[in-house]
Amino acid sequence: MNAAPSNRHNVRLERVTKQFGSWTAVDDISLTINGGEFFSLLGPSGCGKSTTLSMIGGFESPSCGAIYLGGEDVSRQPPYKRDVNTVFQSYALFPHLDIFENVAFGLRRKGLAKAEIEARVREMLALVDLAGFAKRKPGQLSGGQAQRVALARALVNKPKLLLLDEPLGALDLKLRKQMQIELKRIQNEIGITFLFVTHDQEEAMAMSDRLAVMSKGRIEQIGTPAEVYDHPATEFVASFLGASNLIPGTVVERGKETAVVRLEDGALIRLPVAALQTGDAEVKIGVRPEKFLVLAPGESEAPGWNVIEAVAGVSVYLGVSRQYMMESKTGRPLSVYAQNAGRMGDIAPGETVRLAWNPMHTFAVAANQTQPEGE
Amino acid sequence: MRRLRGKLAPYLLSLPSWVYLLVFFLIPLCSMLGMALAVGNPLTGYILSDNFQEFVTAFNNYQDAFLRSFWYGTASTVITLAISYPVAYWIAFYGGRHKSTYLFLVMLPFFVSFVIRVLAWEFILSDQGFLLGPLKAIGLLPRSYHLLSTQWAVIGGLVYNSFAYYVLPLYVVLEKIDRRLVRAANDLYASPATAFMKIILPLSAPGVFAGFLLVFVTNVGDFVNAALLGGPGTYMIGNIIQDSFFESQDYPMAAALSSMLMLMLMIAILLYSKVFGAEAIQEYAA
Numbered sequence A: 001m002n003a004a005p006s007n008r009h010n011v012r013l014e015r016v017t018k019q020f021g022s023w024t025a026v027d028d029i030s031l032t033i034n035g036g037e038f039f040s041l042l043g044p045s046g047c048g049k050s051t052t053l054s055m056i057g058g059f060e061s062p063s064c065g066a067i068y069l070g071g072e073d074v075s076r077q078p079p080y081k082r083d084v085n086t087v088f089q090s091y092a093l094f095p096h097l098d099i100f101e102n103v104a105f106g107l108r109r110k111g112l113a114k115a116e117i118e119a120r121v122r123e124m125l126a127l128v129d130l131a132g133f134a135k136r137k138p139g140q141l142s143g144g145q146a147q148r149v150a151l152a153r154a155l156v157n158k159p160k161l162l163l164l165d166e167p168l169g170a171l172d173l174k175l176r177k178q179m180q181i182e183l184k185r186i187q188n189e190i191g192i193t194f195l196f197v198t199h200d201q202e203e204a205m206a207m208s209d210r211l212a213v214m215s216k217g218r219i220e221q222i223g224t225p226a227e228v229y230d231h232p233a234t235e236f237v238a239s240f241l242g243a244s245n246l247i248p249g250t251v252v253e254r255g256k257e258t259a260v261v262r263l264e265d266g267a268l269i270r271l272p273v274a275a276l277q278t279g280d281a282e283v284k285i286g287v288r289p290e291k292f293l294v295l296a297p298g299e300s301e302a303p304g305w306n307v308i309e310a311v312a313g314v315s316v317y318l319g320v321s322r323q324y325m326m327e328s329k330t331g332r333p334l335s336v337y338a339q340n341a342g343r344m345g346d347i348a349p350g351e352t353v354r355l356a357w358n359p360m361h362t363f364a365v366a367a368n369q370t371q372p373e374g375e
Numbered sequence B: 001m002r003r004l005r006g007k008l009a010p011y012l013l014s015l016p017s018w019v020y021l022l023v024f025f026l027i028p029l030c031s032m033l034g035m036a037l038a039v040g041n042p043l044t045g046y047i048l049s050d051n052f053q054e055f056v057t058a059f060n061n062y063q064d065a066f067l068r069s070f071w072y073g074t075a076s077t078v079i080t081l082a083i084s085y086p087v088a089y090w091i092a093f094y095g096g097r098h099k100s101t102y103l104f105l106v107m108l109p110f111f112v113s114f115v116i117r118v119l120a121w122e123f124i125l126s127d128q129g130f131l132l133g134p135l136k137a138i139g140l141l142p143r144s145y146h147l148l149s150t151q152w153a154v155i156g157g158l159v160y161n162s163f164a165y166y167v168l169p170l171y172v173v174l175e176k177i178d179r180r181l182v183r184a185a186n187d188l189y190a191s192p193a194t195a196f197m198k199i200i201l202p203l204s205a206p207g208v209f210a211g212f213l214l215v216f217v218t219n220v221g222d223f224v225n226a227a228l229l230g231g232p233g234t235y236m237i238g239n240i241i242q243d244s245f246f247e248s249q250d251y252p253m254a255a256a257l258s259s260m261l262m263l264m265l266m267i268a269i270l271l272y273s274k275v276f277g278a279e280a281i282q283e284y285a286a
């Protein structure tokens, strides 16, 4: 019962590839998940998340590469021998069994005592807020309830590794938030490793210790939510995880700590030299919309900050912030979030403003199209 | 008025079926029951009476044939199930794009006339036929061994002829089963065998049940297989009915036997549904 990372329960994928005929669903993935970690796979529909889970669960075997669970190569081990449980994207509840028996299924296969099964199933049903539903059949549940049964059916076995394939997709916002917290609590409490699949970036960021961003069967980046958000490795990651403004430019100076990039309109932008991932001269610099500070007329920027000029366009009021669509001098669309802190009045469309930001908050990605990189 | 029409609509829509059942089922049924009670002969005609003697005679004389029919019916249905389940399973789960081709192949022999098919079996099973002949030639079977006119020839014929009728309902239920359920069961520590017993089998129960009724009822009443593949010792009740009707032209006896067969089948089906059916169907319904 420890939540600390341990090698005993870790998961390691080594250059795993899965092909369906000539179609490559998962392309040369390597990744290590520590024991007790909450790890998310994040990516758009069809990028190979479910296929990756299927291989770890044992329902598909990799075309190439190996999968290790707790140090043991399980690539050819059948699913029913792996101490791994899955919450399936399609729930896959057994239609002929009632909710109680659905949840009890794994425990019965393990041959636990009747009384213990009864107790654990009841406890789990209470946990997912379905205590009164034990006698119902899956066909009599709403989508959200079915999803919670699927969750309970996997969790009740307390496996070393739990694979969750978009387990909260069918829940309404309130229940979803509630279950997110519940999942984190359970994970901390029993210290099992969670591999969580989602295409909701907010959910992935909120819940994960670390996450991997996938695209077209490849891993684009692995890191903590903050690392991946603040220092996206590729253009794909930058745009998939939240909004970002990407502006092409040329590196004109590489100092010890700071580098300078000249944008197409001649503006010079400073950024940490560490943000430049390659030696290429052509890059795209990126700034998250909330990192911009809209300067009031006549206000000067903090010393050392970057500044560009932009023309304001339409805006949307969101309570916490106002989101502006702006345009740079060269006509590039910029997204700017101004915090609702009463710093200044609203900016009228057509007005020219200066946008300042801390060079620390600048990242850079390769200038050519998304260049996927394995770990 | 509208509401009345709305309420009547289901009855009006099903009216043709009701008329059909009345004309082609209920009236013949009543006339058969009437004939069973009638006295007379084909030349002078029959008069309805309250003569139950026919039933008593039928029961006393043909107990064996009744028992045999039910034994053949049960045995052949169970064997058919055992053979057709794996076939239906294979087609549903591994048939891939060619599912309908395989089903067509299963059906293919049924494009040949029933009688011809049974005659073909007579040929196959004959004492020097290509099945027994070589086996006898190499001494695996004694010279005197024969299959024809034994009960196993009749049961074999029944099995062969009901094969497709069992494959189809089984295929229909098996095909509907979500393969991901098997995955889920495997995920929850069920070996393939356990997953089959706990998931596939219960989910296919309605097909097993429906096919059993279909095949059992048909086979108990069959007479062609017994007539062509069997011998004097394999007379089924169908054969007796046929004989009474066409040979001795004892219509009341034929009618009495038919009525009794029908009654017995109905009782058997009721018992069967009580024991297996309700459970199997309820399990699935929800």
Ligand SMILES: Nc1ncnc2c1ncn2[C@@H]1O[C@H](COP(=O)(O)OP(=O)(O)OP(=O)(O)O)[C@@H](O)[C@H]1O
Pocket: A020, A023, A024, A025, A043, A044, A045, A046, A047, A048, A049, A050, A051, A052, A089, A199
């Ligand atoms: N059995 C299969 N045969 C052929 N192609 C498959 C098979 N399973 C998945 N694929 C393909 O592999 C790709 C990855 O599928 P996968 O289910 O892993 O996506 P995903 O990331 O889980 O998407 P989503 O978010 O929509 O669930 C898809 O293009 C899919 O069409």
Ligand SMILES: [Mg+2]
Pocket: A049, A050, A051, A089, A165
């Ligand atoms: Mg998926």
